Amino acid sequence: MCPPGQQPDPHNADTDVGMDMGMDMGMDMDAGRTSDAAFAALLEGSAEELYESAPCGYLSTLMDGTIAKINRTLLGWLGLERESVVGRMRFTDLLTVGGRLYHETHFAPLLRMQGRIQGIALDIKQADGGRLPVLVSSAVKHGSTGEPLLIRTTVFDARDRRAYEEELLRARKAAEEARRASDEARRQAEADRARLQDALAVLQESLLPATLPPVPGVETAVHYRAASPDRLGGDFYDLFPVDGTRFAFFLGDVCGKGPQAAALTSLTRYTLRTAALHDADPVSALTTLNKVLHERYTGSDPRYCTVIFGILEPDPVTGRVTVRLASGGHPPALVLRADGTSDFLRTRGGLIVGVLPEAPFVTAVTTLAPGDTVLLYTDGLTEARTGEDRTTLYGDEALRTFTTGYAGQPPHAVVQALTGLLDGFGDGLDDDTALLALGVPAHPGAASTTAVAG
Secondary structure (H helix, E strand, O other): OOOOOOOOOHHHHHHHHHHHHHHHHHHHHHHHHHHHHHHHHHHOOHHHHHHHHOOOEEEEEEOOOEEEEEOHHHHHHHOOOHHHOOOOOEHHHHEOHHHHHHHHHHHHHHHHHHOEEEEEEEEEEOOOOOEEEEEEEEEEEEOOOOOEEEEEEEEEEOHHHHHHHHHHHHHHHHHHHHHHHHHHHHHHHHHHHHHHHHHHHHHHHHOOOOOOOOEOOEEEEEEEEOOOOOOOOOEEEEEEEOOOOOEEEEEEEEOOOOHHHHHHHHHHHHHHHHHHHHOOOHHHHHHHHHHHHHHHOOOOOOOOEEEEEEEEEEOOOOOOEEEEEEEEOOOOEEEEOOOOOEEEEOOOOOOOEOOOOOOOOEEEEEEEOOOOEEEEEOHHHHOOEEOOOOOEEOOHHHHHHHHHOOOOOOHHHHHHHHHHHHHHHHHHOOOOEEEEEEEOOOOOOOOOEEEOOO
16 A cells, blocks of 8 residues: 555556465465365275275175174174174174074075175174164175185165164054955945845835735736835835725825835825725725824924825626726826827826825726726836936836837736836936736736736
């Protein structure tokens, strides 16, 4: 820096810059020489130090396994002194009993054949009685003429790996146990479900007649299909004599599913049978049922049903059968004629049974000639979901069109065709379905009763 008022000499400035540069270069050279010296010091004796303090164990053995050299790392793992190992112990002396057996039967023979072996998991014994899991790799060193001179072995601490493997095994065992428990629970659930289904099937059968009685001059066919074997259905039917010449029949559907529906079904069946024996008029029977249900289920849990109740009056002279029926909110009966036509036997105005204390019911009458059949069904058939998207209900008219193709055929043929139709609905069948077909044989003396299996 120049005194105040004095300008710097350019020549002196150049000299100062040169001196500064020279000093910097000298300092860099000194730093370089220091670094080289430190690196050289690091390299001096590094081979032996690397051998002794390596992060893995090293040892060299003669061909008979006698330990000729061992590093400090492995000695530390073993908890032994060099003097007690070198020339005094063999490699197999370091191993556990299982390790020695594996060494003799697998390790040593493979090493002799291949000249090297890698990554073998063994356990070595420690002086304090512990066991150390290790991974061992060995290679045979040969002389200039090819003769084996010694065996060089590296030993890696495998405790972390062993812990990881044991954790994997524990997780696998836990997963297997969970799977077995899940399988057992599934098997138990399936067994419980099977027992429940058996019990439900027995109870369901108790709500339906075991067989239908023969009716002179009439053929009958029935079919019942539950939407699910896991729940009780609410559909019902029956056929029974009321006197020496007339027979009563009914088919219906109670609201709900399960035990409550079963109780309602039982009450409905026995009420109708009792009412018919007292007064066989269809309107009278339904009126009695309506009164019983309304009184029984008045309150917070109303119960009701739809039902068709009818009377068969065979005429042995003409071979014809008069059918007089009334409906309480049920889908209309379908009459199939011997001439190939069909039509609904409607009872307009019939109210659902059990909803009101007093309900109107309407009677309809038809006569079945030889070859004619009247078909009763529940809405499980007409409300089946159809189409690719399963959103279209099958409907009454589709049923009429389908059954017209079987007009003139006996009841069992009609019901058998309908069971095939139900099969075709697949998962579109959401509700129980009951079918009851009553017909006059096309040929006298052919009356029969048929239960068509699903």
